[in-house]
Amino acid sequence: MTTALDLQPAPAATPARRAPLTRLARARAALGPSGTAASLFLLAVLLMAVAAPLLAPYDPNLQSLLDAYASPSGAHLLGADSLGRDILSRLMFGARTSLLGPALVVSVALLVGIPLALAAAWFGGTVNALVARIFDLVYALPGLLLAVLAVALFGPGLVPAVAALSVAYIPFLARIVLAAARQQRVSPYVDALAVQGFGAVRITFRHILRNIAPVVIGQAAIAFGYALLDLASLSYLGLAVQAPTSDWGVMVSDSNALMGGYWLPILAPGVLIVLSVLSLTVLGARISGERPQPYLRRRRAARTSRTGAAA
Amino acid sequence: MGRLVLSRLGGLATTLLLSSVVIFGSLYLAPGSPEDVLFGSRTPTAAARAAVRHQLHLDQPLPVRYWDWLTGVFHGDLGRSMVTGQTVSSRVGHGLGVTLALVAISMVLVVLFGVGLGTAAALRPGPVDSAANTLTSVSVTVPPFVASTLLISAFAVHLGWFPASGIGTGALGELRGLVLPACALAVINCGFLARITRNALREQLAKEHVQTALVRGLPRWAVLRDHVFRNAVPPIITAVALLTSGMFASTLVVETAFAVPGIGMLTISSVAQKDFPVVQAVSLLLVAAFVICNAVSDLVQALVDPRLRTAGRTA
Numbered sequence: 001m002t003t004a005l006d007l008q009p010a011p012a013a014t015p016a017r018r019a020p021l022t023r024l025a026r027a028r029a030a031l032g033p034s035g036t037a038a039s040l041f042l043l044a045v046l047l048m049a050v051a052a053p054l055l056a057p058y059d060p061n062l063q064s065l066l067d068a069y070a071s072p073s074g075a076h077l078l079g080a081d082s083l084g085r086d087i088l089s090r091l092m093f094g095a096r097t098s099l100l101g102p103a104l105v106v107s108v109a110l111l112v113g114i115p116l117a118l119a120a121a122w123f124g125g126t127v128n129a130l131v132a133r134i135f136d137l138v139y140a141l142p143g144l145l146l147a148v149l150a151v152a153l154f155g156p157g158l159v160p161a162v163a164a165l166s167v168a169y170i171p172f173l174a175r176i177v178l179a180a181a182r183q184q185r186v187s188p189y190v191d192a193l194a195v196q197g198f199g200a201v202r203i204t205f206r207h208i209l210r211n212i213a214p215v216v217i218g219q220a221a222i223a224f225g226y227a228l229l230d231l232a233s234l235s236y237l238g239l240a241v242q243a244p245t246s247d248w249g250v251m252v253s254d255s256n257a258l259m260g261g262y263w264l265p266i267l268a269p270g271v272l273i274v275l276s277v278l279s280l281t282v283l284g285a286r287i288s289g290e291r292p293q294p295y296l297r298r299r300r301a302a303r304t305s306r307t308g309a310a311a
Numbered sequence: 312m313g314r315l316v317l318s319r320l321g322g323l324a325t326t327l328l329l330s331s332v333v334i335f336g337s338l339y340l341a342p343g344s345p346e347d348v349l350f351g352s353r354t355p356t357a358a359a360r361a362a363v364r365h366q367l368h369l370d371q372p373l374p375v376r377y378w379d380w381l382t383g384v385f386h387g388d389l390g391r392s393m394v395t396g397q398t399v400s401s402r403v404g405h406g407l408g409v410t411l412a413l414v415a416i417s418m419v420l421v422v423l424f425g426v427g428l429g430t431a432a433a434l435r436p437g438p439v440d441s442a443a444n445t446l447t448s449v450s451v452t453v454p455p456f457v458a459s460t461l462l463i464s465a466f467a468v469h470l471g472w473f474p475a476s477g478i479g480t481g482a483l484g485e486l487r488g489l490v491l492p493a494c495a496l497a498v499i500n501c502g503f504l505a506r507i508t509r510n511a512l513r514e515q516l517a518k519e520h521v522q523t524a525l526v527r528g529l530p531r532w533a534v535l536r537d538h539v540f541r542n543a544v545p546p547i548i549t550a551v552a553l554l555t556s557g558m559f560a561s562t563l564v565v566e567t568a569f570a571v572p573g574i575g576m577l578t579i580s581s582v583a584q585k586d587f588p589v590v591q592a593v594s595l596l597l598v599a600a601f602v603i604c605n606a607v608s609d610l611v612q613a614l615v616d617p618r619l620r621t622a623g624r625t626a
Contacts, residue, residue, distance in 0.1 A: 137326075142560035145597050152582040152590050153337060229454045233564050236456045237579060252460055259475065261468045270457040277452040 035286035038279035045276055049095035056089035060246040069262045081265040082256035090246040091268060097247040098273075101162050101240065102227035106173075106220050108166035113174030114216070118204040121181035132178065135171035143168030143230055151239045158231075161240035165230055169223055176219045180212040218288025225280035232273055248273050315613055319606045330598045331384075335377050338587050380591075390588040394581075399592045402577060407596070409478070410566070410573035412485070414558050417493040417500070421554065425501045426547065429508025433516065434535075443505065450502030455561045458495040459568035466491060476570035492569045496561055500554045507550040511543040518542075545612050552608030556601040 028036050048055065057077070067084035070076050078087040120131035143165050150164035151157075184190060185208065193203045209216070234240035235249030243250055251269035258266055355363070364370045368379060383390065389399035432443035467475035478488025515521060516539055524534045562575035570576065574593050581589035 137329075141330075141598065142557065142601060144560040144563055145594060148563060148578060148582055149334070149337065149590070149594055152585070152587075153340070225452070229452075233454055233456050237564060237567055239579075239582075249456070252457060258460055258464055259468060261464070263464050266460050266464065270461065273454065273457060274449065274452050277454075278449060281452060282448070 031283070031286050034282050038282040038286075041275060041279045042283065045095055045272070046099070048092050049099050052089075052092040052096060056086075056092045058086035058089040060085065060090045060093040061244055062086070062089075069257065069260065069265075072264070078268055079264050081251070082254055082260070082262075087251075087265055087268055090251060091248070091272060094246040094248045094251060094269065095272075097158070097235075097241050097245060098228065098232060098249070098276075101158055101165075101231040102224045104162045105165045105169055105227040105231070106224045108162075109169035109173050109223065110216075110220060112166075113170045114177055114209070116170075117174040117177035118181055118209065120178055121185050121208070122200050122204050124182075124185070128178075128182075132175075135175050135178070138167065139171040139175065141168065144233065147230065147234055148239065151234075156239045156242065158240050161231060161234045165227055169227060172226075173216070173219055173223055177212065177216055180215045181208050184208045184211055215288045218284045218286070221280050221284030221287060225277040225284070228273065228280070229277055316610065319609055323602055323606050326602050327595070327599055331381065331595055332377070334591055334594055334598075335380065336373070338591060339373055339376075389592045392581075392586055392589050394584050394586045394589075399588050402589060403574065403592050403596065406572060406574045406577045406593075409485070409489075409571060410559070410562050410575060413489050413492055413496070413562060413566070413571065413573060414555065416486075416489055417496040417558060418551070418555055420493060420497040421500045421504055422551065424497070425504025426508050428501070428505040430512060432505065432509040433512035440509075443509070447502040447505045450498050451506070453498050453502075454564075455495050455499060456564045456568055458498040459492070459565055462491045462495050463569070478571055488569075488571065492565045492571050495565050495568070496558055499561075500558065503554060504547070504550055508543070508547055511546045512539060515539045515542045544615055548611050548615065549608055552604045552611075556604035559597050559600040559604075 031039060062085060064080075064084040067076065067080045068082055070080040070084070072079045076086050076088070078091070081087055081090070116131055120128040146168050147161045147164040150160040154160040181204070190203060190208065193207060231240055232247070232249030232252070235247045236253045238253070241247035241250055248269040252266050252273075254265050257263075361370070368376055371379075380390065387400060389403065391398055392402060395402070428443050428447070432440045432447075463475050466472050473491045474488050478485045518538075521534060521538050524538055525531065559574075562573060563578055564575070565571070566573045566575035567579050574596060577589065578593045578597070581587075581593065
């Protein structure tokens with residue numbers, strides 16, 4: 001009796017414990033080594049941004065001119081910048097503004113772009129032609145120029161820069177959604193659903209959108225990376241995030257350190273920008289289903305089939 | 312062919328006209344009055360303000376002002392800078408040459424290294440290809456402003472080979488001043504072009520007619536030249552045109568980083584000073600550069616590929 005009671009929870013516990021493990025393993029297999037590394041790096045950056053007040057050793061704006069250009073040491077792990085501010089703390093707090101901007105840009109672009117693209121794909125014909133033409137027109141305008149114009153109108157700041165870039169990124173994402181949705185539109189399951197009397201909104205959002213989700217999410221990750229680059233460039237120019245606030249783009253613009261020959265205050269945020277965008281593009285390409293190079297795939301497939309045969 | 316040229320020119324004119332309306336209209340909607348720039352921190356009397364507004368034609372309705380400006384543009388008169396009082400055309404004209412030289416030098420670098428690297432990667436699978444893949448994966452994520460600061464740090468501050476800011480005088484001095492900015496612009500674009508070149512060549516190499524030609528015993532170089540490269544050229548041309556137009560946008564960043572007195576830096580400084588006549592002219596110019604690049608790409612495609620010459624009829 002007692003043994004039976006002791007044993008009873010065990011079978012229930014094993015699958016519960018194993019399920020997340022297999023899901024993790026499946027995610028790792030789907031992402032591949034590069035994709036796994038990229039998502040781990042992005043998780044670390046995200047953690048850094050969220051927990052910046054807990055993790056950062058100093059106030060990011062605390063100046064101490066005696067420590068200006070301090071080399072990396074126990075007190076300042078990555079050294080200090082031209083005003084003696086701790087670089088590591090500024091990087092951590094800078095991750096917040098550097099990630100918030102692109103997150104807003106991509107969200108707005110998706111919220112506006114997806115319904116437009118789905119409507120164009122659903123109705124086809126004139127609606128499709130009109131929407132596609134508008135996308136082409138906006139797509140022809142460089143986002144950076146739009147953002148600079150917005151700043152000319154409303155003054156420098158994150159809000160006008162994000163607003164202008166959102167407009168520029170709508171066609172970037174919507175064109176991809178439109179192309180993928182139009183492929184789905186002509187597949188038999190859509191006709192089957194329509195015959196059963198389901199409405200357009202339900203079919204497009206619950207079925208078509210769900211089927212093209214990998215492409216949309218993958219491209220959104222890639223767009224996030226490019227929005228990060230654009231916003232960092234604008235902050236570097238002094239047009240988006242404003243100077244004392246820590247931001248990776250603002251940190252790169254530390255011209256005193258540059259001309260003084262101190263490279264760490266500039267290299268550190270620059271490397272973070274490059275690695276973040278690299279991770280986002282690698283991850284985005286993996287999610288949206290771009291295969292790695294064929295010869296690599298063939299070699300790996302051969303290896304696994306051989307080991308499979310041996311086992 | 313003539314039809315295609317005409318239809319592209321028509322599209323060009325329409326786009327420019329539309330963007331001029333948008334740019335002129337949006338600057339009109341900007342909060343604050345344009346004449347405030349002239350008064351600075353002083354508060355003008357109502358009479359003085361009215362006089363200035365009249366002199367700048369700001370008291371006229373928007374369509375009239377737009378029409379005056381548009382006819383002026385056709386006569387080569389882009390108005391006067393609110394800040395310096397120089398004519399806009401002289402300020403823009405001076406910067407335009409520098410920016411065009413910068414983009415041209417950079418594009419030469421991009422085509423040389425991008426196509427070279429892409430071809431090597433396509434023709435040499437294995438270590439060369441994966442090394443090139445790693446290199447391009449990283450280079451497409453290095454934004455021009457990071458490349459600029461790294462190049463300044465290494466070659467201007469530490470080694471002192473090139474000027475860190477501004478360009479010298481004379482053709483040689485200007486060239487020396489433009490080397491680093493051109494490299495900074497080229498880094499990200501080289502990566503893109505190398506990837507596109509590699510994929511275009513790989514796609515052609517996998518075609519059955521290429522395999523057949525090789526099996527028939529035609530020399531490899533002849534197959535590559537006549538069957539692979541010739542068919543791979545159109546996507547590469549499209550990419551070069553797109554990258555060139557993107558480069559004009561990037562000059563905003565790179566010229567500011569290196570203090571190169573081109574259109575890009577003029578735009579940023581005019582935006583900072585709220586010098587609207589200059590902002591109007593330069594942003595229209597950048598849009599024009601963008602649209603012209605795309606139109607030129609279509610025309611060059613048609614020159615390369617006879618099948619595209621009739622496209623004007625359907626477009």
